[in-house]
Amino acid sequence: MGSGHHHQLYRPGDTPVHRLPPQCKLAAVAGFALVVVATPREWLWAFGLYALLLASVALAARVPLSFLLRRMVVEIPFVVFAVALPFIGIGERVSFLGLSFSVAGLWAAWNILAKATLGVIASVLLAATTEPRLMLLGAQRLRLPPLLVQIAMFMLRYMDVIVDEMRRMRVARESRGFAARNVRHIPVVARSAGALFIRSYERGERVHLAMLSRGYSGSMPVIQDLSASSRQWLVAGMLPGAALVVLLGTWGLA
Amino acid sequence: MTPSLEVRRLAYAYPDGTQALFGVDFAIGRGERVALLGPNGAGKTTLVMHLNGILTAGHGTVAVAGLPVEKGSLKEIRRRVGLVFQDPDDQLFMPTVREDVAFGPANLGIGGEELQHRVKDALERVGMLEAIDRPPHHLSFGQRRRVAVATVLAMEPEILVLDEPSSNLDPASRRELAEILRGLDVTVLMVTHDLPYALELCDRALILSGGVIAADGPTREVLADAELLAAHRLELPYGFALP
Numbered sequence: 001m002g003s004g005h006h007h008q009l010y011r012p013g014d015t016p017v018h019r020l021p022p023q024c025k026l027a028a029v030a031g032f033a034l035v036v037v038a039t040p041r042e043w044l045w046a047f048g049l050y051a052l053l054l055a056s057v058a059l060a061a062r063v064p065l066s067f068l069l070r071r072m073v074v075e076i077p078f079v080v081f082a083v084a085l086p087f088i089g090i091g092e093r094v095s096f097l098g099l100s101f102s103v104a105g106l107w108a109a110w111n112i113l114a115k116a117t118l119g120v121i122a123s124v125l126l127a128a129t130t131e132p133r134l135m136l137l138g139a140q141r142l143r144l145p146p147l148l149v150q151i152a153m154f155m156l157r158y159m160d161v162i163v164d165e166m167r168r169m170r171v172a173r174e175s176r177g178f179a180a181r182n183v184r185h186i187p188v189v190a191r192s193a194g195a196l197f198i199r200s201y202e203r204g205e206r207v208h209l210a211m212l213s214r215g216y217s218g219s220m221p222v223i224q225d226l227s228a229s230s231r232q233w234l235v236a237g238m239l240p241g242a243a244l245v246v247l248l249g250t251w252g253l254a
Numbered sequence: 255m256t257p258s259l260e261v262r263r264l265a266y267a268y269p270d271g272t273q274a275l276f277g278v279d280f281a282i283g284r285g286e287r288v289a290l291l292g293p294n295g296a297g298k299t300t301l302v303m304h305l306n307g308i309l310t311a312g313h314g315t316v317a318v319a320g321l322p323v324e325k326g327s328l329k330e331i332r333r334r335v336g337l338v339f340q341d342p343d344d345q346l347f348m349p350t351v352r353e354d355v356a357f358g359p360a361n362l363g364i365g366g367e368e369l370q371h372r373v374k375d376a377l378e379r380v381g382m383l384e385a386i387d388r389p390p391h392h393l394s395f396g397q398r399r400r401v402a403v404a405t406v407l408a409m410e411p412e413i414l415v416l417d418e419p420s421s422n423l424d425p426a427s428r429r430e431l432a433e434i435l436r437g438l439d440v441t442v443l444m445v446t447h448d449l450p451y452a453l454e455l456c457d458r459a460l461i462l463s464g465g466v467i468a469a470d471g472p473t474r475e476v477l478a479d480a481e482l483l484a485a486h487r488l489e490l491p492y493g494f495a496l497p
Contacts (some may be wrong), residue, residue, distance in 0.1 A: 151346075157348065157390075158347075209339075213335075214358035215362055222365070223356040223357070
């Protein structure tokens with residue numbers, strides 16, 4: 001399906017991971033994240049196994065490492081925070097290469113980095129193999145309130161239209177010699193934002209009329225059958241299932 | 255035979271008191287293609303909003319294939335009247351063309367094979383079948399307008415109502431749309447002030463001006479009457495002569 005090239009996160013393909021119903025993948029990622037978060041930070045090799053699990057999913061979905069790494073930039077703020085912890089942490093300290101680190105800070109940093117990274121990779125894999133609109137339909141199957149799903153659907157559809165409108169307004173401003181250069185220009189930009197809001201609101205009204213004209217009565221009709229077979233649930237359950245086995249196994253050993 | 259659309263003494267005032275329609279009377283027979291002409295502010299859009307019950311008449315009646323527009327009949331009325339809005343971005347609100355065309359019939363309770371069949375058939379009729387899985391915002395303006403027509407064709411309407419179908423189209427898209435509309439086997443009411451387009455597509459023309467029907471006759475005769483046109487702020491484009 002073709003909505004790929006505008007949504008940077010999605011990577012079109014036809015692999016077993018792509019074909020899984022979205023609600024199965026959503027539930028699998030959520031389950032996996034829960035298991036990862038529940039794992040004590042001292043169990044280093046469990047995290048290694050989790051990473052291996054994700055690597056095998058990436059392999060099955062044919063998502064290359066470079067793609068994953070590029071999409072992982074969202075994690076950078078957490079990385080910065082985590083890197084600061086060993087320096088600002090208190091308590092027992094160790095020295096390495098002439099620098100002094102807090103031991104508690106090092107553990108806290110590792111905890112944040114390892115868990116956030118695993119969570120981010122799992123989410124990036126989900127987004128890379130699931131079209132945004134299917135993700136929303138999947139969320140609806142998982143009992144997310146339909147109203148929220150509809151709002152998100154319209155956001156997805158009208159994002160480009162509104163961005164385009166914004167661009168036209170900027171071009172119109174600049175064509176008449178305006179360029180936002182310092183804080184005194186903020187009121188002008190703010191008024192444009194207000195105008196954009198009103199335009200979008202009016203568009204919303206027109207869209208609503210168009211929906212009424214085609215028989216809309218408050219709920220979106222089910223157009224795409226998204227039912228999942230128990231086999232598909234089983235396949236999707238392999239990721240959190242395997243992670244749970246790792247967690248329980250490590251617990252048994254410890 | 256019952257006309258596809260019958261409007262009798264329709265009057266309407268907006269809630270703020272502005273009177274937009276002062277008693278509109280006309281009927282459109284099955285299979286006719288009729289142009290509704292009028293200057294900006296003549297009440298064309300207000301009239302269109304009455305045809306599928308988005309606005310309800312202050313006075314007078316609207317009936318579609320014999321069924322009066324009223325609260326209890328809205329669902330069936332909206333199936334019978336296919337409204338194509340001026341801005342296809344207002345009309346196409348679903349993430350893909352397929353879902354958008356399916357929206358109307360799915361609201362009528364159609365599903366499964368029959369739904370897929372209707373979607374494909376409607377897209378086929380406007381020559382847009384190959385765009386079925388594309389998101390509407392990746393289509394050209396002319397393609398979006400054609401898909402907008404398909405979204406209402408899929409509901410198998412009694413009458414197709416088009417609001418300014420030729421606006422913002424480049425000459426080729428304009429001609430393509432004309433060919434598609436001419437090939438459709440439905441009753442059409444085309445609201446426009448593009449007079450050559452009305453002449454090209456419709457045998458009959460109405461002029462709505464000041465909230466009443468000011469003229470009703472063969473398009474060629476209506477457009478040949480320069481005085482009539484001038485009286486209602488309508489004029490043929492520069493250099494255009496009736497063929």
